Amino acid sequence: MSEQTRTTAPAVASTTHEAPRIVTRTGPGKFFADTGAVFTREILLVLRDPFTLIFSLLQPLIFLGLFGPLLTGTFGGGFGGPGGEGLTTGETLQWFVPGVIVMISLFGTSMTGSNLLYEIMTGSYERVLATPLDRSAILVGRALKEFAPLLVQGLLIAVVCIPFGFTFHVVPALVGLVLLGIFGIGVGAFSHALALAAKNREWLFWGVQQSLLFPLLILSGMMLPLEAGPSWMQTAAKFNPLTYMVDAERVLFAGTFDDPAVLWGVVAAAATCAVGVAVGIRSTRRTV
Template sequence: MSRPTDPPTTTSTIVTPAPVHEAPRIVSRTGPGKFLADTGAVFTREILLVLRDPFTLIFSLLQPLIFLGLFGPLLTGTFGGGFGGEGASTADTLQWFVPGVIVMISLFGTSMAGSNLLYEIMTGSYERVLATPLDRSAILVGRALKEFAPLLVQGLLIAVVCIPFGFRFHVLPALTGLVLLGIFGIGVGALSHSLAQAAKGREWLFWGVQQSLLFPLLILSGMMLPLEAAPSWMQTAALFNPLTYMVDAERALFAGTFDDPAVLWGAVAAAVTCAVGLVVGIRSTRRAV
């Protein structure tokens, strides 16, 4: 005898639409708003990497401190007591030498910025960044802006360390000089990123070009030694070196003066370098695949 089966039960789900005021709103940025937001996101990502490893920033100060500790006294002895004339002291040498060392920090740090991009390209992480909806230009600009903050901190630390030895620190002109140096560093960092993208898969090419350009620019800027006693061809070549105008501007500003013509020429060199670097860097980033 068969047992009657229970009647099938049915369940129904009633979906109640959420009130209109609780519906999520999706804001889509376009144009300048998207560019600024994407630039901020990239800058935040890059600067957090620096903050998570502050020892890299501290260790990068070791070489400039060695230059100050060993090269500074050598200059004082070689040029008869400094650069301020007869009877000048080590403090006068520092006043001449410290701005050059700060420019050297900028040049070394920003010109090697592309090495981080090379590593990301090799590991494939950069391709994932390019696959995001981030604006390609914002990727480059955000990375380049990241170079500004470490430069400001390192420059201030170097200047503060030299104060007990007689270095005169004029706050407002010095901060202006660091801002100019940051603008210059953004351009150099962007060019370094462009070189890294061009050298993709050929790390030797990046370091070969970077090292081949770095030291001639450094020597021809008068950063370490005055160019007044240099041969005429070196003095002529220095006129085409944007770093020469940056070094002269930094020395004038760290000496506490704004009305020196070197400051104006330094501002022009910083602006032109920044503009050229960003244009070249943005084009190379947009073409990256």
């Protein structure tokens, strides 16, 4: 028996080995890696159906084609330069195009929760929560997925308007789009939190989303100048963070950095992003 033990012991020893160490990222490295994983998963779904991106370009082009001439006539009627002279089509587009880009980005990021509602109904969202993904990375990755196509759309719209007199300042415009992306992360996080609060009641999500979306758009001066509105609208616009985003985008798309509107836009974007992500993370943890 002792001889058999001596002959088998080396074989047992040769098959034993140390368990592999699992290296996990922590801190900022984990956040960026998880955000990239969520973004890749979400954007692949969009790339598999590119016709949705093409179709989504119709709405801003309709606004430019139908609303733009109306604005040109309005500006020509007295909202033009210091002497009341009218503006050209190119000058009108310089004012209107940044507002349209903000509008389509707001539409996209505010509907982040609609995709989440579908995943909740199908049960796939629970499987995502079961993974070791960072909760804030889930929010940011989803919001970036909504904003990335809008970034391409914004650039295409600006390029399309160049033959009609629109001046495209590349570097300031890209800075404006990055700033808009930060703001969109916060809006997407708010939409995410709203979807979690609504859960299986889609009507509640859409009711709240639509009730908030259009007043914010109108009170930001995105479509029409607020200078022509009553004093109470101008006062309400000062409490609308979207107002500062629209003003900053118009200044940046005009090729200017050294304007106080840019600084106020940075503050509005950072505050919206910080508060939105905090609210979204809190809502996500409550569902676990």
